[in-house]
Amino acid sequence: MEQIEINHLSENFGKISVLKDISLKYNKGMIYGLIGENGAGKTTLFKCMMGLYTYTGEIKKAPDIAIGYLPADNFFYTLVTGLEYLQFCIKAKDCKIDYEKIKTLNGLFNLPLNRYASDYSTGMKKKLALMALLLQENDVYILDEPFNGIDLKGCIQLKKIIKNLKNEGKTIIISSHLISSLHEICETIHYLNRHIIYKEFHEESIEEIEAEIINSL
């Protein structure tokens, strides 16, 4: 069952073309990866999907699905603690605050929730934003470079969390430069190159994917 369907999506910034005629389908209960060079348009594609950018083409979403987006750079209000940030994000999505769930989830992330979120380290900020997404109970998770800045233990936990989400029937779309991590958890990896979906990988080995990327440059 399709959760998101993108048809002939194009996006330009002035005269610069960032995405050209992108068509993709994201199905329920699957994990998708998105790879591409810096400036290839991964974040732009995500922002189009979230309605943050205007675009030409079509993005169809299944009715009544909740989509959670983890940007590469998260915004935090100053002088607001981690817990208050979580409370705000949960309430803003009309969800009920389950303190037991926050406690359980924080058992994994180990965040000092009573400290100001803006004072957190890069990795801690990412973990907090991800925690907020998980507590919002979304159907689709779009994660832009979720492994960036996260420590080794955090990365292992994150991969576990993503796999658990898939088992719960959620759809996850991840962009990353870590091919090995994506290869480990994703069923499909899309390679964004020269503003188009250049290649789709399913069963290929890491070596084959890397060779394809090198040849395409």
Place this chain on the structure above:
Amino acid sequence: MLYLYLKLKLLILRRIFKEIRFFYGIIILFFFVLLSAVMIKIENHWVVPVTCILILGYYNNSRKDRNFLKLLTNHSTMLLTQEYFVLSLPFICIELVRRNFLDSLGIILVVFILPHMKEIKTTYIPVKLQFLYKGDLEYIRMFRQCFWVYILLLLFSIMGLLNNNVKIPKACILIWGLLETTGYADLPNKLYLLKFRNFKTFCNFYIKSSLWNAGLFLLPFIIMLLIYHCEMESVLFTLIAYINTIFYMLGMNLLRQLTSSSIFLIILQAILLLPFYIFACFLPYLLLVEITFLILLSYLVYKNINYLWNK
């Protein structure tokens, strides 16, 4: 959502007051009350709506949470409209009390339009500025941002002198001095300080930079004054203004090393440095007091940041 959002904003406001402490909170409140009193008393009916629109416009353009709010609610535009309405309420009330119904209607109209406006981004062409003291990145950044103001000030000065009004170039010199100092209004990054060999190199660098940069840009004003109004009084004024600007820039650069809060820095600047800058132009002996103050400030900064060089 509005209730939730305003609750969060009020919480932040309460914490800001807690952070800046009671005394400075009282000073800010005093300035706020003073500003409100001026707004009410002022007779020109344009001042209140223009001030309100400028404040809201700046706030709307500089806000970083636009995308964050968009991701949380489908009605983010409505939320911003409601927030701007709450913020503009005092101004609308003032206008209603003064029976300027059209002005209050104008403010409300702007409140509805602002959330739909895209962020205005200014781009600065990275023109090479070889004539500036190399390495003083803050000054280079300031000059790239304020270059057009400098040209305007020069033009105003020429116009003033052509009309035999020497006060205009003098005012322009003072305004430029104030703008030059804004280059040092950002909080410093400790990593940037580590680029210097030690505290002495740091001080020497900024003294040389201020001497060169301030002098360079004052030169056109001095030449203009000498051509059109060659009097001892004008020469003395430019000399004092030059020293004054250097002291202000150095003072600001030192002061920002002592604080970790931008608001606190603005307050300290307004209390300690700005009065010196303004009054020393008319009472030059204040420069002696200022230099004593700068020496004291240097000592405090030395005590505060010298640990960076492990000494």
